Amino acid sequence: MLSLRYLPLLILLFTGGIAQATSTALYLQSQGGDFVGQGNDYAYVAPTDTFQVISSASGIQVFVQSWMLNFTPSTGKTFAKGVYENAQSFPFTGPSTPGMSVSGIGRSCDRVTGRFEIFDLKTDSSGNITSFALQFEQHCEGAAPALFGQLVYNADKQIGPRVSIAAASALKGDTGTADALIAVSLSRPSHDPVSVSYATVDGTAQAGRDYVATQGIVTFPRGATTQYATVPIIGNRVVTKGSAFKIELSTPENAPLGIGSARVTITDPNGPLTVLAMNSQPGDPLGGGVPWLETVSYTSFNTSLTTSLAAINLGWPDMWALYFAPPSGTTLSPGFYANAQRYPFQPANVPGLSVYGDGVGCNTITGSFAINDISIPHEKFSADFEQDCDGISSGDLFGSIRINEVLQQISITNAVITNGNADFTITVNPASPYPVYAYFSTVDGTATAGVNYTAASGLVKIPAASAETKVHVKLIGKPPRGKVFYGVIEATSLPPVWISAGAAHL
Numbered sequence: 285m286l287s288l289r290y291l292p293l294l295i296l297l298f299t300g301g302i303a304q305a306t307s308t309a310l311y312l313q314s315q316g317g318d319f320v321g322q323g324n325d326y327a328y329v330a331p332t333d334t335f336q337v338i339s340s341a342s343g344i345q346v347f348v349q350s351w352m353l354n355f356t357p358s359t360g361k362t363f364a365k366g367v368y369e370n371a372q373s374f375p376f377t378g379p380s381t382p383g384m385s386v387s388g389i390g391r392s393c394d395r396v397t398g399r400f401e402i403f404d405l406k407t408d409s410s411g412n413i414t415s416f417a418l419q420f421e422q423h424c425e426g427a428a429p430a431l432f433g434q435l436v437y438n439a440d441k442q443i444g445p446r447v448s449i450a451a452a453s454a455l456k457g458d459t460g461t462a463d464a465l466i467a468v469s470l471s472r473p474s475h476d477p478v479s480v481s482y483a484t485v486d487g488t489a490q491a492g493r494d495y496v497a498t499q500g501i502v503t504f505p506r507g508a509t510t511q512y513a514t515v516p517i518i519g520n521r522v523v524t525k526g527s528a529f530k531i532e533l534s535t536p537e538n539a540p541l542g543i544g545s546a547r548v549t550i551t552d553p554n555g556p557l558t559v560l561a562m563n564s565q566p567g568d569p570l571g572g573g574v575p576w577l578e579t580v581s582y583t584s585f586n587t588s589l590t591t592s593l594a595a596i597n598l599g600w601p602d603m604w605a606l607y608f609a610p611p612s613g614t615t616l617s618p619g620f621y622a623n624a625q626r627y628p629f630q631p632a633n634v635p636g637l638s639v640y641g642d643g644v645g646c647n648t649i650t651g652s653f654a655i656n657d658i659s660i661p662h663e664k665f666s667a668d669f670e671q672d673c674d675g676i677s678s679g680d681l682f683g684s685i686r687i688n689e690v691l692q693q694i695s696i697t698n699a700v701i702t703n704g705n706a707d708f709t710i711t712v713n714p715a716s717p718y719p720v721y722a723y724f725s726t727v728d729g730t731a732t733a734g735v736n737y738t739a740a741s742g743l744v745k746i747p748a749a750s751a752e753t754k755v756h757v758k759l760i761g762k763p764p765r766g767k768v769f770y771g772v773i774e775a776t777s778l779p780p781v782w783i784s785a786g787a788a789h790l
Contacts (some may be wrong), residue, residue: 302459308436309329309330341362352385353385354384355418357382363402363416364405365402365403366451367401369469371422380580384396386420393425396424399421402418403417403418403448403543406648418435420435421471447471449513449544450468454466454495455782457519457782458711458751468502471509474504476538478537479538482501482534496516496517519697521554521751530546532544552664555631557690559684562684563778568673570673571681575784591616591617591660593608594609598641607628607639608636608638608669609627617655618656618657619655621652624649624652625649626648639669639671646674667687669681683778691780693781694746705756706759706769708724717749719745720746721743729767736759743774769788772785
């Protein structure tokens with residue numbers, strides 16, 4: 285339990301005040317229902333408590349009393365000041381995902397989600413970390429209660445709630461606009477409402493050409509730790525590379541700034557990508573009936589391309605693996621491979637296919653795949669597949685894998701409000717020689733179906749050789765300004781969905 289010698293410090297720390305940290309200290313605040321902290325508060329301060337710190341540019345590990353804390357950036361990255369969103373269980377993180385794990389008092393999480401923020405970091409001439417200050421939020425097994433913590437090592441930094449913004453990747457569509465949501469975080473809940481202003485700043489991406497210049501205010505109600513700044517990204521079919529802009533925070537109220545500026549990178553689907561996109565139909569045991577999209581650098585895929593096998597592995601935490609093989613004695617080349625069976629157990633005259641991940645595999649597989657392009661010396665690969673697992677005909681897994689190749693995809697735009705309608709545009713790019721179908725449905729935001737708009741759902745067809753089609757959603761009366769609802773699309777097969785939700789800002 286918490287020692288009384290820390291009570292004055294913790295009263296100040298956890299009631300919204302800011303306390304000056306000693307050179308090395310760990311403070312933990314566990315919400316009721318958090319498995320690791322069991323709803324208690326803890327404080328450890330050197331030299332009374334012994335800290336063992338193992339740090340490098342690619343990881344921080346701390347031992348104090350019965351606690352162990354691990355923090356890592358994504359694969360191939362080195363630590364820098366910033367917010368590390370969407371952290372997952374260390375060491376089982378994906379190639380583009382930061383890792384974290386905080387365990388202690390004999391308890392740990394099987395699955396961790398959360399974030400951490402490094403707001404002070406110093407290194408020596410060799411790049412070794414000599415001091416740091418960070419704050420974190422950890423959720424165990426996807427539960428809502430959190431373990432919040434502040435950790436300082438050889439640093440003279442104030443601790444308390446800080447408001448920060450995280451770097452983000454925005455998806456560009458093919459026409460109109462699509463909203464990018466950039467996470468603004470509070471390092472731990474505050475007893476007072478916290479607000480902060482934000483504004484976009486040009487970089488290689490230019491306002492009016494690549495995104496809509498935006499400014500606004502984000503407000504955190506009491507107890508909230510995540511809100512979002514919304515920036516519309518302008519879509520077109522022009523290939524752009526390396527496009528990015530910044531968002532800057534200013535004039536915070538009731539909490540100081542932590543990380544006040546972040547880079548937003550726009551990912552363009554119209555140029556070469558390294559991406560795995562999948563659509564899992566209801567009943568499919570692998571994907572659980574949900575879509576899945578991961579864009580990564582080429583080096584994040586462990587890829588082996590030969591004339592007899594394409595083997596691709598994505599790694600933790602989902603551990604997706606894909607295998608494509610031609611019939612024995614033939615060469616893997618562009619073409620359609622029907623009646624594929626589970627690799628490597630397929631008969632000699634049958635193509636082999638196997639896609640598995642997230643700890644789930646199939647005993648038997650039937651399906652087909654199309655190799656669109658394979659260039660072994662230059663490591664380029666493009667394939668689409670359909671896989672039925674264990675004869676479950678009600679739910680198939682459809683997917684596309686691209687390595688330095690263009691992905692055919694469907695997207696939905698933000699709605700244009702006109703003539704009493706909210707008009708969403710659904711695009712396919714590049715255009716298909718066959719009809720493309722997507723399932724469309726409306727979802728409430730602050731606007732409500734039946735009050736502000738008429739709910740709509742159903743299968744939408746984009747005709748062969750067409751680039752887009754429109755969906756009209758009827759508005760009811762004159763909706764009050766500032767409300768929003770959404771149009772959402774799901775793929776029924778291929779191509780995969782790139783942007784799945786468009787906003788109707790009334």
